[in-house]
Amino acid sequence: MTTTHTISVPGARLRYEVRGAGPLLLVAGAPMAAAAFGQLAEALARDYTVVTHDPRGISGSPLDDPDQDSTPELRADDLAALLDHLGAGTADMFGSSGGAVTGLALTLRHPGRIRTLVAHEPPLLELLPDAGDRRADIDAVIDTFRGDGLDAAWRKFLAVSGYGADADPPPPGESAEQDLADATRFFCHELKGTTGYRLDSAALVTGPTRVVVGVGADSRGLVTHRTSTALAELLGTSPVEFPGDHGGFLWQPEDFAERLSSVLASENAVA
Numbered sequence: 001m002t003t004t005h006t007i008s009v010p011g012a013r014l015r016y017e018v019r020g021a022g023p024l025l026l027v028a029g030a031p032m033a034a035a036a037f038g039q040l041a042e043a044l045a046r047d048y049t050v051v052t053h054d055p056r057g058i059s060g061s062p063l064d065d066p067d068q069d070s071t072p073e074l075r076a077d078d079l080a081a082l083l084d085h086l087g088a089g090t091a092d093m094f095g096s097s098g099g100a101v102t103g104l105a106l107t108l109r110h111p112g113r114i115r116t117l118v119a120h121e122p123p124l125l126e127l128l129p130d131a132g133d134r135r136a137d138i139d140a141v142i143d144t145f146r147g148d149g150l151d152a153a154w155r156k157f158l159a160v161s162g163y164g165a166d167a168d169p170p171p172p173g174e175s176a177e178q179d180l181a182d183a184t185r186f187f188c189h190e191l192k193g194t195t196g197y198r199l200d201s202a203a204l205v206t207g208p209t210r211v212v213v214g215v216g217a218d219s220r221g222l223v224t225h226r227t228s229t230a231l232a233e234l235l236g237t238s239p240v241e242f243p244g245d246h247g248g249f250l251w252q253p254e255d256f257a258e259r260l261s262s263v264l265a266s267e268n269a270v271a
Contacts, residue, residue, distance in 0.1 A: 002041075006060075009081045011068060015060035016053035016082060020045025024091040025264070026082075026114075027052045030075060030098030030194060031186040033059035035174070040249040043257035051091075053082065055102075057185045059178060070190040072098075072197045076105035083113055092264055096120040096249065097224065098194040100214075107209040108200055116264055120214035121224035121246050124231060125195045134160075134223065138195055145187040150180060153187055161246075162222035201234040211235055212263055216245040 002019050017034050019041050025048040027037050034041075034052035041050040054061040056078055057070055079102065083091060093114050095103035100122035107114050125134040137160035145153035154169035173179045204211060213232040219225040224246055232239045242259050243252040 007082065007085045009056070009078050011065060011074075012056040012061055012063045012078070014053055014056065014078055014082065016051055017041070019050045019052075020048055022048045024049050024051065024086070024088050026079060026091050026093040026095075026103075028055070028075075028079065028093065028095045028099035028102055030055045030070070030072075030102050031058050031182060031190055032097070032099065033061075033182070035059070036250065039253035040257055043253050044260065047261055048092075051082070051086070053079075055099075057189065058182050059174070068189070069193055070185065071193045072101045072105035073109060075102040076109050079103075079106050080110045080113055089113070090115050092116045092118075094118045094120065094260055095122070097123060097246065098190070101194050101197050104199060104204065104211070105197065107207060107211065108203055112208045114209045116210045116212065118212045118214050118240075118260060118263055119228075119231070120242060120249075121216065121219065121222075121228050122213075122231060123195045123224050124197060124199060124227045125223070126198050127227055127230040127234070128223075135196065138192055142187055142191065145183070150183050153183070157187075157191075161224070199231070199234075201231075205235055211237075213237065213239045214242045214263075215239040216248045217241045217243060218245040218248070222246055 002017050004017050006013050006015050027041055027050055033054040037052045041052050044050045055075055057063045090113055093103050100119035103117045103119055107117055125131050128134055141153055141157045144156040151169055158167040159165045213228050215225055215228045228239050240263055242248055243255040249256040
């Protein structure tokens with residue numbers, strides 16, 4: 001059974017969902033809303049109490065100020081507030097893409113709240129030797145959205161991310177109006193702050209959270225494979241492979257959940 005709730009956080013209201021029973025597991029994306037993780041959460045709920053949410057400004061989580069930027073730090077504070085609301089001192093977390101960046105910020109801003117963080121393909125462009133070129137790519141994507149609209153921006157984003165010029169934009173969501181609103185949040189108020197997040201790797205290494213870096217088995221060629229490999233090197237670990245590519249949890253939720261459960265249960269998280 002899935003239950004849906006809302007809580008107030010500074011500047012926003014968050015919609016979140018709870019499934020299952022067992023140890024608490026946060027599952028988060030950015031800008032992906034809770035709905036995108038529905039099948040994965042259902043598979044994980046056999047062993048965990050799974051909490052998913054709509055990040056601030058996305059889908060069912062409205063902002064007091066629609067022009068406020070979404071930063072990893074703000075989203076991390078939201079998740080800490082959600083843990084407080086749930087009466088949970090600690091939890092494990094799976095974060096994918098921008099949600100992985102949120103998780104990294106959470107471990108640094110609120111030490112000890114996350115036991116194990118599985119950071120799946122965080123787009124930490126500042127870790128790359130060609131970070132300047134990658135920042136220029138992000139600026140070009142944002143300019144494309146503002147000048148040419150949603151479809152062109154998605155195609156540009158997917159091309160610079162490594163999917164190629166012929167990759168299809170994401171499928172339609174709950175409504176065309178909501179898709180446009182969420183895309184506007186992403187391109188105009190979230191993308192730059194998430195990809196430009198500067199990580200305190202020394203604090204991450206010495207902190208209390210076990211950080212596992214996840215990469216898709218089919219993600220080679222994507223920028224997020226490079227950023228994930230760079231993060232693992234900074235932490236002195238090896239990336240752990242998960243089924244599929246950057247969105248493997250969407251297409252192979254059962255296999256993905258099995259792999260994630262095994263990583264969370266392991267002591268050393270080796271591939």
